[in-house]
Amino acid sequence: MRISVPATSANLGPGFDCLGIALNLKNQVIIRPSKFHSVSLKGEGSNNPALKDNNMFISIFNDFYYNLTQKKRHFRFEFFNEIPLSRGLGSSSAVIVSAIASAYAIEGIKVEKARLLNLSLAYESHPDNITPAVMGGFNVASVHENEVKFITKSIPKTLKAVVVIPNRPISTTLSRKTLPYKYSKEDTIFNISHSSLLTAAFMSENWDMLKYASADVVHQQFRMKHMPELFEVQKTALKNGALMSTLSGSGSTFFSIAYSEDSQKLELALKEKFPHFRVMSVDFDNNGVKIEI
Ligand SMILES: Nc1ncnc2c1ncn2[C@@H]1O[C@H](COP(=O)(O)OP(=O)(O)O)[C@@H](O)[C@H]1O
Numbered sequence: 681m682r683i684s685v686p687a688t689s690a691n692l693g694p695g696f697d698c699l700g701i702a703l704n705l706k707n708q709v710i711i712r713p714s715k716f717h718s719v720s721l722k723g724e725g726s727n728n729p730a731l732k733d734n735n736m737f738i739s740i741f742n743d744f745y746y747n748l749t750q751k752k753r754h755f756r757f758e759f760f761n762e763i764p765l766s767r768g769l770g771s772s773s774a775v776i777v778s779a780i781a782s783a784y785a786i787e788g789i790k791v792e793k794a795r796l797l798n799l800s801l802a803y804e805s806h807p808d809n810i811t812p813a814v815m816g817g818f819n820v821a822s823v824h825e826n827e828v829k830f831i832t833k834s835i836p837k838t839l840k841a842v843v844v845i846p847n848r849p850i851s852t853t854l855s856r857k858t859l860p861y862k863y864s865k866e867d868t869i870f871n872i873s874h875s876s877l878l879t880a881a882f883m884s885e886n887w888d889m890l891k892y893a894s895a896d897v898v899h900q901q902f903r904m905k906h907m908p909e910l911f912e913v914q915k916t917a918l919k920n921g922a923l924m925s926t927l928s929g930s931g932s933t934f935f936s937i938a939y940s941e942d943s944q945k946l947e948l949a950l951k952e953k954f955p956h957f958r959v960m961s962v963d964f965d966n967n968g969v970k971i972e973i
């Protein structure tokens with residue numbers, strides 16, 4: 681059985697914990713029953729010993745597999761990872777979603793995407809990464825009475841993402857602890873109105889509105905001040921054709937959207953100015969998690 685799951689960029693500026701989008705940058709895993717437990721890792725994280733000895737995918741998969749079957753079996757796991765760890769591209773959500781989906785799929789049990797999403801919520805309480813990881817596309821997601829309520833919109837091929845990935849990892853859990861405990865009424869109104877405008881812009885494909893609607897005052901400035909070069913990344917992106925440019929999740933990646941015909945110019949400008957960062961143009965993903973038996 682093979683399963684693939686996309687990277688995700690959460691928040692998109694003002695939509696803290698509720699907006700997210702899926703990228704065609706994927707983790708894949710092949711799982712086969714085996715006499716012994718074994719793991720092979722290629723790509724991102726392959727030189728990280730924790731991923732061999734204490735792998736979050738394997739522990740979530742084993743828990744779900746045991747709860748579903750009451751059996752303990754051995755498997756061979758072959759991981760091919762494209763999503764960098766702890767860079768704000770939803771690596772943990774990708775692991776959670778794909779581990780739960782695999783435990784069901786390997787037993788031939790069908791699980792609806794909405795159910796998979798709600799099972800994933802037990803491991804990540806904010807739904808802005810897990811929803812696009814499951815569904816693909818742009819997503820607005822809220823937790824209402826312990827259930828994720830969401831609306832998905834496909835992204836047309838005329839748009840591309842350009843990501844700038846610094847070498848520095850940032851743990852989402854730690855980064856959330858550095859945010860203010862309280863916000864003023866003005867800042868709250870600012871973010872609610874911008875997040876609503878941004879959602880309407882995606883839904884109506886009014887791409888020229890993204891630049892204004894993607895402004896945020898609740899999290900980016902507090903996170904970016906620990907890596908001030910990111911302010912320069914944002915300025916350079918907006919000067920070179922980005923329709924919007926925001927911190928991806930909790931960082932350290934910076935995420936921009938451009939018309940496909942402008943994305944190469946944007947990628948080159950960012951590569952030239954920030955040669956020490958990884959810069960890539962990436963298509964959007966409109967499928968979400970995919971399972972092949
Ligand atoms: N491919 C992977 N395999 C196993 N665990 C992973 C993988 N990718 C991420 N993780 C786990 O998720 C953690 C990163 O989560 P987090 O700080 O939320 O970063 P991100 O912003 O990438 O989601 C890692 O420290 C690791 O425990």
Ligand SMILES: N[C@@H](CCOP(=O)(O)O)C(=O)O
Binds near residue numbers: 931
């Ligand atoms: N809304 C969350 C999103 C975290 O995304 P990640 O990709 O950094 O895990 C936050 O801003 O903390």
